[in-house]
Amino acid sequence: MHYIYIINDFLVTDQDKIKAEEIVKILLNKKIWVYTPSTPNLKKMQPEDKVVVYMAGEKRKKFVGYFEIAEDINKHNFNGNTEEEEYIFNLFPLAASIKNIQLFETPIYIKDIKNDLEFIKDKKNYGVFLRSSVRAVSEKDFERILIHTN
Structure with a gap:
């Protein structure tokens, strides 16, 4: 299957957060x-x-990167080397290793490709379709996103 994983900043306290860039x-x-x-x-x-x-x-x-899930998702026992890692590992008790990791040299902005994506039914309010942490998408839409990395 094909997925979009949606990541945003994590609020640790009212004034403290872990930036999405750091999490990725x-x-x-x-x-x-x-x-x-x-x-x-x-x-x-x-x-x-x-x-x-x-x-x-x-x-x-x-869109900033790509990977494949390498193993089944299971409970983990990771310990963080930093406060940020410790927070993430405590908040998310399940994990899977990943492979074929690629960070895009140039990010793909959703505004530039939203009209090409079938899962976005309302192009004006595209954010509604990217609200959850994981979105399953068709292979066709997945390929439409990746074609912009070249």
Whole structure:
């Protein structure tokens, strides 16, 4: 299957947050992705599924990378090397290793491709279709996103 993983800043306290860019950097560098038991489509996800990472939030709204799920999603026992990692690993008790990781040299902005994507039914209010943490998409839409990385 094909997915879009939507990532945004995590609020740690009222004034403190972990930026989406930092979260993506941590997870991709460790070659893992983390999940909660309530992650949408969790039971459907399996090794070899393909994922494109979308950064939401003000001044973002862009696809930034790609990977494949390498193993089944299971409980993890990771310990963080930093406060940010510790927070992420405590908040998300499930994980899977990932492979074929690619960070796009140039991000793909949703505004530039939203009209080409079938899963976005209302092109004016496209953000509604990227609200959850995981969005299953057709292979066709997935390929339409990746074609812009060249």
